[in-house]
Amino acid sequence: MAGEIIITVIGNLTAAPDYYAGTPEKSAFIAFTVAQNTRVFRNGEWRDGNTVFMRCTAFGELAANMAATLDRGDRVIVYGRMQQREYTDREDVRRTSTEVIADEIGPSLRYATAAIGEAANAAASAPEKQRTPDKTTGTSARKRTRSPKSEPALAEAGAKAPF
Template sequence: MAGETVITVVGNLTSDPELRYTQNGLAVANFTIASTPRTFDRASNEWKDGEALFLRASVWREFAEHVASSLTKGSRVMAQGRLKQRSYETKEGEKRTSMELEIDEIGPSLRYATAQVTRASSSRDGAAGGSFGGNRGGGQQGQVGGGQAQEPWGQPAAAPQGGNTSSDVWNTPGGGTYNDETPF
């Protein structure tokens, strides 16, 4: 994707993601990420907030449904995507331009919260996407999606019982021999 501006933003959602569907049935979630830089002022010995950046963001398809069911207002997120410029004309005939982030990846920040990751079943050929729940405020830990973790091919994930198990694809046989081949 040559020529596109890819950026990473860390900030908080200003409201719950708004999930909508196009006339063709495609899901889209829109929301705003507020990112405020903080700097330490040595003269006053305190932290100072800088000018906040409010960036509109959107995600599409099944990804949009995952985001809408996983993130809420105030959630601290890390988002990576492509910055898009959109020009439009108001009802009064004024030409306007806005910047939006078309998100490729987003996840909760674990700096001040915990998250419980669960795989979401996919409607596409058994492939699995990701869904996450995070700290919903007030010290409560939330979990979205629930259920048992599943392998990408739809089978429940086996919990290793200790020792060298064949279901643990990262466990190295022989206690230290490493192979560069991916085990799956």
């Protein structure tokens, strides 16, 4: 639509997304926060820049699919519309909130792999994530791995990757 601010946010989920199952009167939705920070290589070392925390919301089947797929710490790409709203807090102070209404959400494949499958009934499986623990490390089988090949110049220099 004309006049909307379209935004793409790439970052890590700060917590497990909050999924709210729908009712006949209301559609299901999910609320989550994506953290994105800049890293700068100066004087032979990586330094953290400012971190931006972007609150996001998705609705319907997109919300159910995200709840069944993504979790805290996962690197995601969120494409949507920026929305600003005003509200009054508990102390009667007017405040403004900015958030992204997500149209598309997906895992970033920079440091991870993903298996694509059709969501048969994501709403039914949304509250329970289908993950199998890795017997060697005790972590999720979806654990992200980073290869020195992905950052060849850094690996040769012995520097740490920026994320």
